[in-house]
Amino acid sequence: MSRTSVLLLLVISAAASITQAADPREILGAPGGHALLTGDMPAGVVAATRQSMGYQQPPPTYYQPVEFHGPEGVRFSLAQYGSFEEGESNLMAGLMIGQVYRFRVTGIPQQAGAELYPTIEMVDRTYPPPGLATSYPIPINLDQNDLIAALEGRLVTRVIYLEDPQTATPLPEGPNGPAAIDVPEYQDPLEIADLRGRTVAILRIGSLAPPRAEVLQSQFFFGHPSWAPIFKPQP
Amino acid sequence: MNAFAEMSNHLPKTSIWKHLGALLCVTVVASGCTGVPKTVPSPSPIAGKAAPQAAPVQEDALSVAPTPTPSNSIAQVGFRHRAHVGDDNWVGDSCGCASGPCANPGAACGNPMATACAPQPWQYDPQEYLCDGGDQPPSAVLTRDDRIRGLQPQDTVTHYTTEAGDIEFAASNRVCVYSPRFGNVRRITGAIQGDGAIAVSGTSRPVGPQGVDYDLPGLVMTDTVEVGQEEFTRRIDSMRDRNRGVRIESVQQPRQAADVRTVLAGIQNVGISELDESLLALIERYAVAATIWTLDESVEVAIEDLAPPVLTRDQRVDALVVYEFPGPGRLNLLKLADKKHAATGDTVTFALRLQNVGDSPVSGVVVTDNLVTRLEYVADSQTASVDAEFETKPNEANSSQLIWRLKEELAVGDSVTIEFECRVR
Known part of the structure; x- marks a missing residue:
């Protein structure tokens, strides 16, 4: 083998090693891995993707009880074929997993006449012992900051997760459920929630109002998914 | 292809x-x-975790x-x-x-x-249950300064001293209460332009194996304006020093392997009596080596005129004494909760029942209950059926560690009942 060919081989191998040398970040990897699902996806994508990947509920349908909590005076009502009833302060309802529900928030303190139409995306369910399903609903909490931010035109994303008891925060829970962990814009709330427990629902509060056009109604109400009313015993 | x-x-x-x-x-x-x-x-x-209920769930309403x-x-x-x-x-x-x-x-x-x-x-989902008790690995051990190592939050153990002086540990069973707690992670997406909110831009949205349909109805923003500038946060990982490779002094090379093989080859030739001239040099070499390694000195023993001792074997059994040592004392620790399910803020009463199921009394009995993060000890709520010194101190889970030191020893069959209350956070 001549000297030039040896030199050529050396140059080629050196070039190959340079092209194969990876960025250190690629080797170490991001701490969160490659997130297939993120918290800023459109409403319904996370639940629908999860359903389509084999985690769907076999029929018949299970209605996961949820309970809406808000500041004093705030009333909630779920959409029923495109219309809303008057609303209750602590509304309880059974929602289907994998669906997105539009509900109405009225009676916002110091915002007379203002209405908000947030969505709740049901990602996963709970597994209570028999007979305890309605005693331990998934709490959907909205506080005053959420409502003000939404009325100002911002989008509030709340990822509700089931806390891992091993790593639960040792703080007592407030009367309106747990205090929210605020994450900055560049962080993914779904990823943070996934580190701390099992994501069950995603609440998005924006400032969108119902469309007037009949054609857009179905899109606005995400296909009018059915829900089961839960009546509380009268005191 | x-x-x-x-x-x-x-x-x-x-x-x-x-x-x-x-x-x-x-x-x-x-x-x-x-x-x-x-x-x-x-x-x-979740087989690694103890199952709160193994029975299949019946259908509810x-x-x-x-x-x-x-x-x-x-x-x-x-x-x-x-x-x-x-x-x-x-x-x-x-x-x-x-x-x-x-x-x-x-x-x-x-x-x-x-x-x-x-x-x-x-x-069931074990994450929805609040469990306390047992001894999670690593197992609890007692150090010389009388402190317990390996005590995880939610562990409930007792240690005692047997009559032989051994310090033994016994763990309780796990008791689980259905008490799911939910958390919220909130992000408020800010930018406003004109009168409309702007969606987050610069976020990677990879398409999964099933494909993600981005044509689904959006929430607030149907007419989104992309933010031109991408915010990029460099993580601390990218600055981590990478020390790879093996230090050279830890590499060990085999030595003198060739010589060993040569010796074996020579021995084989001698064995089948095929000595020839070529082996002469080898034989001479190892003969010289053998000479060098030979020691001329030998042990010299001088025997003086000493009479050997006489051993008389005329003993016989006079009596047989059988000593019966009873087995060591052993404690059984049982933990119970008065509720199957508890909402946040509820009070749950736990009971610990300690019984000596061994063959001899034990002393120095100490019962330690390390509470999980979500259980808060209700002050002055503990009672014990025997005289015991009670102590509570904060643990690493920001909860309490409850310690009972029994003042008297526990005889065979004796039992102690301890009760205390916890509030579910």
Whole structure:
């Protein structure tokens, strides 16, 4: 083998090693891995993707009880074929997993006449012992900051997760459920929630109002998914 | 092959064969996997944790028995390390009830219309239970300065001293209370332009294996304006120093292997009596070596005139004394809760029952209950049936560690009952 060919081989191998040398970040990897699902996806994508990947509920349908909590005076009502009833302060309802529900928030303190139409995306369910399903609903909490931010035109994303008891925060829970962990814009709330427990629902509060056009109604109400009313015993 | 052709365009020729080899290896591995029969995953994906209730859940008013559905076993990214209860129990074959909790020999498997072989896929999720008790690994041990190491939050152990002086540990059972607690992670997306909110931009939205349909109805923003500038946060990981490789002094090379083989070869030749002239030098060499290694001095023993001792064997058994040592004392620690389920803010009463089930009394009995983060000890709520010194101190889980030191020893069969209250956070 001549000297030039040896030199050529050396140059080629050196070039190959340079092209194969990876960025250190690629080797170490991001701490969160490659997130297939993120918290800023459109409403319904996370639940629908999860359903389509084999985690769907076999029929018949299970209605996961949820309970809406808000500041004093705030009333909630779920959409029923495109219309809303008057609303209750602590509304309880059974929602289907994998669906997105539009509900109405009225009676916002110091915002007379203002209405908000947030969505709740049901990602996963709970597994209570028999007979305890309605005693331990998934709490959907909205506080005053959420409502003000939404009325100002911002989008509030709340990822509700089931806390891992091993790593639960040792703080007592407030009367309106747990205090929210605020994450900055560049962080993914779904990823943070996934580190701390099992994501069950995603609440998005924006400032969108119902469309007037009949054609857009179905899109606005995400296909009018059915829900089961839960009546509380009268005191 | 398109992928390979495309790859070969971008790679130098020397690495093509390397990649081709890797590709072949991957192909072999993949084809090997196809031959593996489908196995049912473990019945409970949370087998590592103690099951609060093993009995299948009966249908309540809202849930009805589901029918088996083939499950895709691909783990969902973003839902890692989580037990997806129930879904993993599904069997991917046509029968659907071959094994697992749904196994029913009388079910008409093979008949797609048969609903009798519907499994009970959902049992429980351990994350919804608040458990306390037991001894999680590493096991608790007592150090010389009388401190317990290896005591995890939620551990409940007792240690005692047996009559032989051994310090033994006994763990209680785990007691679980259904008490799910939910958390919220909130992000408020800010930018406003004109009168409309602007969606977050610069966020990667990879398309998954199933494809993500971005044409689904959006929430607030149907007319989004992309933010031009991308915010990039460099993590601390990218600055981490990478020390790879092996230090050279730890590499050990074999030495003098050639000489050993030479010796063996020579011995074999001698053994079959085929000495020739070529071996003479070797024989001489090792003969010289043998001479060098020979010691001329030997042990010299001088025996003086000493009479040997006389051993008289005329002893016989006079009496037989049997000593019976009783077995050591052993404690049994039982933990109970007065509620099966508790909401946040509820008070749960726990009872500890300690009994000496061994053969001899034990002393220095200390019962330690390390509470989990979500259990808060209600002050002055503890009672003990015997005289005990009670102490509480904060533990690493920001909860309390409750310690009872029994003042008296515990005789065989004696039992102690301790009660205390905890508030669920």
